Amino acid sequence: MKKERIILTGDRPTGKLHIGHYVGSLRRRVELQNSGAYDKVFIFEADAQALTDNIDNPEKVRQNVIEVALDYLAVGLDPAKSTIFIQSQIPELCELSFYFMDLVSVSRLQRNPTVKSEIQMRNFETSIPVGFFTYPISQAADITAFKATTVPAGEDQEPMIEQAREIVRRFNYIYGETLVEPEILLPDNAACLRLPGTDGKAKMSKSLGNCIYLSDSADEVAKKVKGMYTDPTHIKVSDPGKLEGNCVFIYLDAFCRPAHFERYWPEYANLDELKAHYTRGGLGDVKVKKFLTAIMQEELEPIRLRRKEYEKDIPAVYEMLRKGSEAAREVAAKTMDEVRKAMKINYFDDISLINEQAQRFAAECER
Numbered sequence: 001m002k003k004e005r006i007i008l009t010g011d012r013p014t015g016k017l018h019i020g021h022y023v024g025s026l027r028r029r030v031e032l033q034n035s036g037a038y039d040k041v042f043i044f045e046a047d048a049q050a051l052t053d054n055i056d057n058p059e060k061v062r063q064n065v066i067e068v069a070l071d072y073l074a075v076g077l078d079p080a081k082s083t084i085f086i087q088s089q090i091p092e093l094c095e096l097s098f099y100f101m102d103l104v105s106v107s108r109l110q111r112n113p114t115v116k117s118e119i120q121m122r123n124f125e126t127s128i129p130v131g132f133f134t135y136p137i138s139q140a141a142d143i144t145a146f147k148a149t150t151v152p153a154g155e156d157q158e159p160m161i162e163q164a165r166e167i168v169r170r171f172n173y174i175y176g177e178t179l180v181e182p183e184i185l186l187p188d189n190a191a192c193l194r195l196p197g198t199d200g201k202a203k204m205s206k207s208l209g210n211c212i213y214l215s216d217s218a219d220e221v222a223k224k225v226k227g228m229y230t231d232p233t234h235i236k237v238s239d240p241g242k243l244e245g246n247c248v249f250i251y252l253d254a255f256c257r258p259a260h261f262e263r264y265w266p267e268y269a270n271l272d273e274l275k276a277h278y279t280r281g282g283l284g285d286v287k288v289k290k291f292l293t294a295i296m297q298e299e300l301e302p303i304r305l306r307r308k309e310y311e312k313d314i315p316a317v318y319e320m321l322r323k324g325s326e327a328a329r330e331v332a333a334k335t336m337d338e339v340r341k342a343m344k345i346n347y348f349d350d351i352s353l354i355n356e357q358a359q360r361f362a363a364e365c366e367r
Contacts, residue, residue: 008148008182010044010087013064014054019070019300020195020204023254024154026214028187030076041082042146043072045321047110048088049138052131069317072215074307078322083094085328086321087142090159092332096141096339097134104137104163104169112136113159117160132256140164145332150345156195158184175342192321195254200229200247212296214303221300225293228283237284243275248288255295 009029020125033041045068065086074082087093109115115136131138136159143151143164150303151161161184168179197203197210202210212224230248234241243249256271268274275292277283310317329348340346347353 001039004039004147005037005150006040006042006146006148007038007150008042008044008143008146009150009152010046010142011068012050013045013061013068014050015049015064015206016067016213016215017057018204018206018213020197020211021071022075022214023195024075024187026071026075028152028185031084032078032185032318032361033081038150040146042085042144042148042331043077043082044085045069046142048250049131049135050091052129052135066317067215067322068363069321070307070310071312073317073320074214074303076306079324082320083324083327083331085325089325090145090332091224092329092330092336093138093141093145096145096168096332097138099339100137100140100167100171100342101134103167103174107121107134108166109133112163114156115159115228117156136160136163137197138165140167144168144179145335146328147335148182149180150185151182154187155186156194158186162208171342178338178342196247196250198224198228198247200245204258214300215307216300218301219306221296222293225289225296228292229261229287230288233320234285238280241283241285243279243280248285248292249275249278249296251292252288252295255292255299260291260295260298328352 007029009025011017012058017026029043030042034039047065049059050064055062056222061250066094069084073079115133119132120137127145139160140163143161144167146247151157151164161182165181168181168353171179182249195204197205198212199208199210201208201210212221225248228247228251230246231242233239252271252274258270261270263276268277274283274288274297278288337346337349341349344350
């Protein structure tokens, strides 16, 4: 029997999605969804995980569930091709996480680079919420409940996927082959591995205010590109410019295609020519930013328009999420049946166990 190819990926609904999400995962998800190469595609909003560091502000998560759903639909994720669901509506994920906790040590979680960096970024120090600390376990449950073979994600998620594989291997070693080991699928464009914030910070972050959101208006996009961090030593147009750490060129690496030069800047044949001119001097940041703005507007305008259409019928968007969650729960419930059977905790479904115990006690009564 041919092994199914299954994708699972998702986002925390703590705010509208930005272009870092788009180039890092969303754009690729749409391509994968439409490729026909996968038997099933599951995309979820990790609202339960988002609550681990927003437990005192549930309204933030509640309000952003619809924002993320609108962004999903706007970029081209199709509920007819992908199962889009909400994490908290699948209680089987909590049960599976609980069992997985017995397979992972505290020291192993502490060594997870992604967990360490996230804890540092949030200044948790010794006040780490247990739910947040055990995020890799929860993520492993999310992945394995749907028997995902492929997890599209950024390079920062590699330690998380590796930990999920470790959990699967340990579970299967103890209980027999039940769960599927996932593989990470990194972005195929190196520039998309981690898009920096517009201020030059290493990570685009809602809390840092350095994002270009998918739902931003054309004016907002233009304003944010205009204020984007470049090369602080490139003061005069005649000065040689540096590409390293220059946000404008990092964004061009992620978005620019040869056709863009034909449309917006025919003076150059490709991005390499533009970079060469900038590095030798004689090219100002203003012109390069205008070029990037044109490219960004071309990319984001269809997304903005689709989002506005979906915003006209919000109840329909919630209905889509409800149906997706129901479909996802059916799949997770089937996996949990297999897990309980492997762990020998399916007491009421195991007729042989019931009969065996009945015979044992009957024999004892006869004696």
